[in-house]
Amino acid sequence: xxxxxxxxxxxxxxxxxxxxxxxxxxxxxxxxxxxxxxxxxxxxxxxxxxxxxxxxxxxxxxxxxxxxxxxxxx
Numbered sequence: 001x002x003x004x005x006x007x008x009x010x011x012x013x014x015x016x017x018x019x020x021x022x023x024x025x026x027x028x029x030x031x032x033x034x035x036x037x038x039x040x041x042x043x044x045x046x047x048x049x050x051x052x053x054x055x056x057x058x059x060x061x062x063x064x065x066x067x068x069x070x071x072x073x074x
Contacts, residue, residue, distance in 0.1 A: 001034055002042040009037045011073040014045070018064045027053055027064070033073065 003009050013033050017026035028051035034043065051058070 001045060003037040003040060006039050008039055011035050013071050013073060015069040017067045019067060020059055021063045021065050027051060027058065
């Protein structure tokens with residue numbers, strides 16, 4: 001995660017889903033909470049994912065579309 005802004009960001013939640021380019025339900029997804037980030041700061045996030053397909057049946061990365069949703073923490 002990179003804060004390209006010249007201002008600090010308050011805590012937020014990031015939700016990421018990977019969907020087949022053909023559509024359908026997410027193949028895998030994860031959520032993570034990011035604490036306050038300073039201006040121009042970057043962080044590496046690690047988290048477990050929940051997936052609906054065994055790894056051998058997962059499409060190539062070129063056939064995936066990523067959906068990212070960021071929500072403010074209250």
